[in-house]
Amino acid sequence: MTEKMSQHEKLFEEAFDLIIRLHGDPGNPAARELAERWRARGKEHEAVWAEAVHLHGMTGRVVQARSQAEPQPVGISRRRFVLGGSVAVAAAATCLALAPGILLQMKASHLTSTGEIQQIPLEDGSEIILGPNSAIASRFTADERRIELLNGMAWLNVADDARRPFNAVVEGMQVVTQKGAFDLSRDADLLTVAVEQGAVDVATPGLSLSLNESVTAGSWLSLDRDGGLVERGTRNPQQFASWRSGMLVAESETVAAVVARISRWVPGKVLIASRELGEQRISGVYNLANPQRALAAVIQPYAGKVREITPWLTIISAV
Template identity: 35%
Template structure:
């Protein structure tokens, strides 16, 4: 990306931001790209201000509600289809203009990250393995006393090598998960963390006394919300993403949309708040998110409008 020393007005900053987003959003940046982006971010306080505004907007797309209101994308039932499409096109333009990158802080902090529909196996020096799901990122902090992995975003599978002198812990907002000779999955979606144990056990510390989650069990927590007591789950369903499948068993539509968004080069927006908690069950091909949306649309009697880079769902 070329830059010059002339001051950037609002429009050109926005264009530069969109270019960076297009370049970086769907894959891990090279060291040169990381350095160039950091330079752009710190070059002008207005660039950082634009990023901070986007960060406030981006959380689960809830911050886009003002844009939804502005562009009137929830019209009455009798509004002509053409008007709906035009309104959604305006929303798509706003989305591209304001959401140029979901979290630059994550990009700059992460040692390893994945893009849309990308998974990656990471082999650590201690013999442990981490498999990152799509749109996921981690930061490592290893020394002679500890092995800490911060899951900055997304989902990861951990196969931990034993080392009694150096505990292996996964840090997420609101808590931590420490391996006790373990293979386990940790996912963060819509501010909620789920921990699923496939082998042996883990210790979870989150807003209350530590709890032990055993093989075949799951627990969940969120910032300010203590971990729930472990409950039995189908581990192979939870980890189906590692085999290219997505299995949902009575999950809220908003959560399913969030997961599908990790596999779609674009955005899925729920325009009707009343359908967010509708329940979804099914087995889907992770490589075909649009087909999954179509199946859910039919099963729940919803309406989906595909604008290429934006899919809008209404009741």
């Protein structure tokens, strides 16, 4: 670790200490004055403070519960920070990871864990390769073939059946084909379909955005389910779902989307502290055999930092 990184980590711990102290005794004027004086020391202190406040907001409920159960003394040591603030953050990350997992287990017909890729043969001769930390629910009847991507990413190789079109759904986006191969994913609120073979019809009956168009081999389409943004492009079809072979190919994608994809190979939660950093664009090829190094490579052009707070929580920040 370099001297600069060590200084940043020290400032981050100091900031989190002050936040926990303020949260434990919000009416204490001495604690407020101490925090204000610390922030006034310079731009770096203020930037670290903003980052720490953002992370505390993500874990506020756990920190609040812990503060009520164990009131903090006036002096918070480095050890108390490690055993207090970091434990609270880790606990929140664990809750964030476990709560959706329980719901997925109830709905999913197939689901995977961190770093696990599962090959799933379907009764009609189709095949699905399910990415890590992903889940699907399937329904096959005499009149219908339907797959819902509940979480994560999946590559689908659809067998021909003119009588029963294959219907794949993720959030409010619907992808229909008679025969073909395509990658379907949801990463950082982006819904993406990339067609390797054949063609698919994409519609958005469950979104405010109205869309109904065909996507052919070598083409991809992404929807921002919140803002309605639509992006399209073309690429070598062999690059689609490259995660199947342990590599990730990104071309002018947001940092948030690429980080979300790589994070499926990382235990626990990976959080981006800066929204601005998450909105930056990145292109590259990343080796998923070393996901921490891949994360560092993604944010390296923007001088970002990857910090493993605990084995179950990784924080990515711009400073």
